[in-house]
Amino acid sequence: MAQRIQAGERQLNLIVALMATEIGLTKQQILESVSGYRQRNAEKVDALEKMFERDKDDLRALGVPIETIGDSADPADLREARYRIPKAEYDLPADIDFTPGELAVLALAGSVWSEGSLSKDATTGLRKIRALGIEVDEPIIGFAPRMTVREPSFGPLRDAIEACRIVAFDYLKPGEEKPRRRTVRPLALVDFEGRWHVSAHDVDADGERMFLLARIVGDVMPTRKGFDPALRDGAGERAMAGLRAVAERNRALLEVTPGTEAALRLLRRAQPAPQGIRVPFVDLHIFADELASYGPEVRVVDPPELRDAVISRLRAALAAHSASGSAA
Numbered sequence: 001m002a003q004r005i006q007a008g009e010r011q012l013n014l015i016v017a018l019m020a021t022e023i024g025l026t027k028q029q030i031l032e033s034v035s036g037y038r039q040r041n042a043e044k045v046d047a048l049e050k051m052f053e054r055d056k057d058d059l060r061a062l063g064v065p066i067e068t069i070g071d072s073a074d075p076a077d078l079r080e081a082r083y084r085i086p087k088a089e090y091d092l093p094a095d096i097d098f099t100p101g102e103l104a105v106l107a108l109a110g111s112v113w114s115e116g117s118l119s120k121d122a123t124t125g126l127r128k129i130r131a132l133g134i135e136v137d138e139p140i141i142g143f144a145p146r147m148t149v150r151e152p153s154f155g156p157l158r159d160a161i162e163a164c165r166i167v168a169f170d171y172l173k174p175g176e177e178k179p180r181r182r183t184v185r186p187l188a189l190v191d192f193e194g195r196w197h198v199s200a201h202d203v204d205a206d207g208e209r210m211f212l213l214a215r216i217v218g219d220v221m222p223t224r225k226g227f228d229p230a231l232r233d234g235a236g237e238r239a240m241a242g243l244r245a246v247a248e249r250n251r252a253l254l255e256v257t258p259g260t261e262a263a264l265r266l267l268r269r270a271q272p273a274p275q276g277i278r279v280p281f282v283d284l285h286i287f288a289d290e291l292a293s294y295g296p297e298v299r300v301v302d303p304p305e306l307r308d309a310v311i312s313r314l315r316a317a318l319a320a321h322s323a324s325g326s327a328a
Helices: 007-019 027-033 045-061 100-112 123-131 154-163 235-249 261-269 284-293 304-327
Strands: 067-069 082-084 165-171 180-192 195-202 207-212 216-226 251-256 271-273 276-280 298-302
Touching: 007 027, 007 045, 007 082, 027 045, 154 165, 154 180, 154 216, 180 207, 180 235, 195 235, 207 235, 235 251, 251 261, 251 284, 261 276, 284 304, 298 304
Parallel strands: none
Antiparallel strands: 067 082, 165 180, 165 216, 180 195, 195 207, 251 276, 251 298, 271 276
């Protein structure tokens, strides 16, 4: 079986190849020589040509100046067209220079996202940085942090958003014993307070809804039905505005022990209050889980329902610990 090269790597190889030629490469030369295409030469020519056309359109959309050179006698004749990237148009402006520290930050930023969670849009800057030949001799710090996505639903939802594909998944809301099947048009993935949400148009409810990825049970199942890409326009902004509005309405009054992990994490998103701090939150149950994890480092003053939820979790943890000790 032919080795599969990821689309991002294949497109980077195409950029390098088209920058390395002055006269340009024909489509046939590209398919036969550029890594990512040549490994799949056993496939139908039509499929490979369509792949090249998609890559070419994607790169142009990212601002890569791919130039098409036709027959000099008949420029409109593209049967033997050649393709190239004029290096002068793709180079950084002469008055822009990076210090070693700035190059290190660029490389570090590019290494942060793990491949499994890197979206198509997020690859844009990294792909261009690599194609420009920016290298860093020494790392800025001893390790590069990795931003990984814990929820397995992230990848399938990201793909469905890009493909404008309706999906179905089982969703378990707090207080319900069994998950319910939801069929949605996924519009945007947003990270709010360190938790991923998908903004979607619920087909059955006929309205936009927000779903917490941590509550999706099982696999995200794509359907054969698509939706209008225009529905995605502004979805991310609307989702963030909605989450911020919910957080503004829900503010917890907390007393936190200074110098603890709870203080370090909560103070970043808190406002001072006469008695402790006020912290906005979106989901009471998720926030109660977080606060309970800090143990005696934090005390909930208000609202009462949040305090009760934290106490319930702490009692459950104590009961489980006591039962485990008795069994031993």
